[in-house]
Amino acid sequence: MMDRLYLIATIAGQPVAIRASAIDSVVDIGEVTPVPRAPAHVAGLAALRSRVLTIICCDRALGLPAPARRSTRGVVVAIDGHHYGLLVSAIDDACVIEDDVRPVRTRLDAGWDKVAVGMIDFGEETLLLIDPSRLIAGPDALAA
């Protein structure tokens, strides 16, 4: 059941699916402390209780310009022992999708191509399934 549970969120105007098993929590991100010299997709650091999250701007991670106003919705994921907050435009839903994930059958823009691991049908829509660790790696690593 858990591995068929997905979080539906909007990144750069596009609804996407993320496996719920990869997600720690969904929170509101408050003050973000900038990290000078960090890659552009790192928005900074934010405190979540005693934890310090590395905040990732998903738009920048896709190689797109940052949104005019920073979103406050964050998807918290833990990768290799580090906690990250992925800034998304909106959290739309969390639901179980019984259908299997299909390979991406179309040509995507470079940024999307690197973070998408498949496609999945959700109601009337077809969504891209996103791997958060690829978002965190950032556009430079993606291009490589």
Next chain:
Amino acid sequence: MDDLLSEFIAETRETLEALTGEVIAWEADPTDRARLDSIFRFVHTVKGSCGFLDLPRFEKLSHAAEDVLAELREGVRQPDVQLVSAVLAVIDRIGELTEALEAGETVPGDDEHLIAALRAETVARTQVVAVPQQVHQVRAPVRSIRIPLDLLDRLMSGVSDTVLARNELARRLRHIDEPGMEAAFERLSTCVAEMRDSITRTRMQRIEKLFSALPRMVRDLSADLGKQVDLEIDGSDVELDREMIELIRDPLTHIIRNAVDHGIELPAARAAAGKPAAGRLQVTARQSGNQIVIEIVDDGRGIDDKKLVARAVAAGVIRADTGDSMSSDERAALIFSPGLSTADAVSAISGRGVGMDVVRANIERIGGVIDLENRPGQGLKLLIRVPLTLTIIAALTVTAGDQGFAIPRSAIEEICHDGGGAIRIDHLGGSSVATIRGRTLPLVNLETVLGLPGDIAQRGRTLVVLRAGFGCTYALGVGAVHDHEELVIKPASPAIMSAGVYAGKSLPDSGVPMLLLDVAGIADVAGIAEDDLASVSAAPAPVEVERQDLVSTLLFRDAGGHRRAIRLALVERIEDLASAQVSHSGGCMRIAVDGRILPLLGLDRTPETADIKIIRLNDGAVELAYAIDDVIDIIAAPVRPDAPSRDERFAGVLLVDGVQVELLDPLYLFSRANEDRSVSADGPLCLIADADDPWMREILHPLVQAAGYRVAFADDAAGAAADVLIVGDSSAPVEGAAGASVLRLLPDRPLKGDDGVYRYDRLAVLDALERTARRAA
């Protein structure tokens, strides 16, 4: 089953670590029944467990070892070097198999030859080459349970959460005025602090974990090299953060290897040098405050610092003239510079040097410091200091562009303020250097490195002098320095580390995340690589000039509470005196000390306190004491005071950290002290031509008088009978002293043919005065 297996692996590994020391100790003393028993118990346990777990290779090995050890216990066989090596080999193989088992791999090859070696009867007894001994191991049964590390980490973060919640509560409580609340809150705070303390301690391990592997390593190494080494280990029970232990392992291993390989000589060479055949290697650990100090001392040949310098000059690490001016320890410390770390360098310098730069870098990365004391031909002592734990470090918080950053205190040499005259900043071809007390350092502005806004050109900024590694010292300009804080540091994510200037992140009590700066990374990013640094510090010319212009000056608070200064060269010593030794006698203040009476200046009445502090001054002829309240500092101050003095007591006014400080005039002090010696009524009379020249009146007059002359000025009627007439360069002609011999004083050093004496050369002036006076008589 999996649980049983992992339990077996963990237990075997743990016993193995403890066991290596036992085997070596047993080899050194084969009659030690207790050691033999514990080795026997180990193989017996392994045999028992692995039969149950179906691990045939383990079983065969342990079975064979158990048989041999049983024979030894019964006295059927006697232990010798080959047998001990065979047992060690089996134990090693068990270790390898254990690691492989955990990783799910297999160890290639079979174990038959190992088992055969155990059974082989020794034909001839060989001499034991290595004699490692005296392994101080205190084994008390400890009640313990095994806990997964991530559980401990979770506990730790839970406590950190509690601390944050407590801080939040504290902020809110400030607005509530309820009796008893404060006491209750205090109690909660104490509990939380205690809990944090004990959880931190759960992450601690005895350094024994690290030390127990040393006897074996030293034994194997010395046996390979044909050397004899006595290893002494002390302080195994010192506790250290488990992460820290892992991080010290490599550097320590490296140092011990070097000591045995390059430090301790072959027995014949030792005998020739008059040392015992067996070299001594001492490894000790002790706790000192919130640091652990590890000392590695050997009595080998030490570092040949002269050869090392030659090598360093050849490698371009330092300049030839720099090498001459270095102290012997500084020269030996060159061993830490990267240019000298190649294997080729080692054979060339007959010293150590294999990757000592790496050792230093590793120690410094964890906030530690490494030092050495070299006694060429006698041995070497290396001192490693590391913080108790990686997670909590003492840090200085600073701001740049309104954002806070932390700097590890261990990297900070000093903090100074660009305000007074003590710091000079020069901009050279796009970069900046700061000259602090004659030392020229590259200047890096934190805002520039981080690309933050900030008025870095403005004066009055704070400079933090950082040591980023050997020879890499630089000044970091920051917006402001905030506070010294103990911070819980966590590793930062790879995305942040990729910036290259951070060492970790922290969440201080303010609740705003803060980044810990990587001082070496900043040097890197700022482009002050060590080569550049070498060129800055190897340019001795400006530094030397700077040094000549500055003299050591004692800064003190006088009895009246004023900040005053005196040239350090005049100060003989500073001492405390009972007030009873001070009295107003014979018209002035005097002290009785060392069976003599000395004039006391700087105080005009008997002190009310029980004792006073004095500075004792001595100019070679006259001694005196000057009363002070306390010493403030010793500073390097310019030779020429920043402003002249109109008061004869002072030579001028210095600007120290933005505060005006009067510099005592030694001539005045000594002349005052000399007033005691009454001027003899029939002494030669000296006529000074320029009564209006302040130098003549204020400086020369007391000097001449102190030398025992009567003094008259040109407008005095008494001047007519003068024996000596002193004239300056531009003195008006003096009439009425026809019988006097003339002494001419010049404001500059006389050139050849000039008639006269340089007026600042006190000895020459007195000497000339005496000769002139004699001529007149």
